Amino acid sequence: MSYETSETSEIPTADTTTSAPASQRLRWNKVPEVTVYFWVIKVLCTTVGETAADMLNEKLGLGLTGVSLLMSVLLAAVLVWQFRTTAYRAGVYWLAVALISVVGTLISDNLTDNLGVPLELSTTVFAIALAVVFVVWYRRERTLSIHSIDTLSRESFYWLAVLFTFALGTAAGDLVAERMSLGYWVSALLFALAIAAVGVVHFAMGFDAVWSFWIAYVLTRPLGASVGDYLSQPTADGGLGLGTVVTSVLFLSVILGLVVFLTVTRKDVTGRDRVTLPAG
Numbered sequence: 001m002s003y004e005t006s007e008t009s010e011i012p013t014a015d016t017t018t019s020a021p022a023s024q025r026l027r028w029n030k031v032p033e034v035t036v037y038f039w040v041i042k043v044l045c046t047t048v049g050e051t052a053a054d055m056l057n058e059k060l061g062l063g064l065t066g067v068s069l070l071m072s073v074l075l076a077a078v079l080v081w082q083f084r085t086t087a088y089r090a091g092v093y094w095l096a097v098a099l100i101s102v103v104g105t106l107i108s109d110n111l112t113d114n115l116g117v118p119l120e121l122s123t124t125v126f127a128i129a130l131a132v133v134f135v136v137w138y139r140r141e142r143t144l145s146i147h148s149i150d151t152l153s154r155e156s157f158y159w160l161a162v163l164f165t166f167a168l169g170t171a172a173g174d175l176v177a178e179r180m181s182l183g184y185w186v187s188a189l190l191f192a193l194a195i196a197a198v199g200v201v202h203f204a205m206g207f208d209a210v211w212s213f214w215i216a217y218v219l220t221r222p223l224g225a226s227v228g229d230y231l232s233q234p235t236a237d238g239g240l241g242l243g244t245v246v247t248s249v250l251f252l253s254v255i256l257g258l259v260v261f262l263t264v265t266r267k268d269v270t271g272r273d274r275v276t277l278p279a280g
Helices: 014-019 036-059 063-084 090-114 119-141 152-180 184-203 209-232 243-265 271-275
Strands: none
Touching: 036 063, 036 090, 036 152, 036 209, 036 243, 063 090, 063 152, 090 119, 090 152, 090 209, 090 243, 119 152, 152 184, 152 209, 184 209, 209 243
16 A cells, blocks of 8 residues: 655646535645744644643643533634635644644543543544554545645544544553653653654655654653653752743744744745745
8 A cells, every 4th residue: 555645636727626515626725835943833732732731731620521611612712714715824723733732732631530431441542543543644635644634534534533642652651651661851762862863764774754744743642741741840850940821932932923024035835835825
């Protein structure tokens, strides 16, 4: 089985957008180019997903279930906004990623803390769910390329896969931390080395670009969580003691600055989409 990694869709014209069904219309690619900026913001979002979930659970007094419902409603609203855009918009896209990182974390935490589901089981279930998404996505679209997220169907599969990567990364990261008791910064180093290894086998050995991307995408979740825990947790627990509020605000500020920069410069917009971009 081969996996398409190159851009396959064309810029929509008046003819293609009016004659094709809404679910099949070609649009501009709805996700950013995978650059250094992409990975930096992704790790920052995963860190916020960890610290913001803890902060909201502590400060709002809604309980884990209440916070989960609130954040899920906010995520649903932002995803509707994202789906209604006709092309990649940095602000909307990364807001969705930040919220989905929080919701993915809360899903895993609910299973572990409220329902008592063992981390081994939740990790396995999320891995299977993600695999099922990829299989169905490929059977329907004949591609898993993130360079052609330009139909409603492909975008739906993309965001579903992203959600499961965050849930899987949370459960797997907690499982490793709990079983190996490495500490926050050692855990962060371990996951950073794992991501580097994926990069080596991709660039030096030609490992499939699609699988390299998604494996790294999963691994950035526990990496960001380890960094967030190290910064926010008390010194008695091995952290720096900055707290969840300070850590969340700090990382959100950096994310905001980078998103504004990308909105202005459009450095993460694909070359094809950079030429002509719809206003909607």
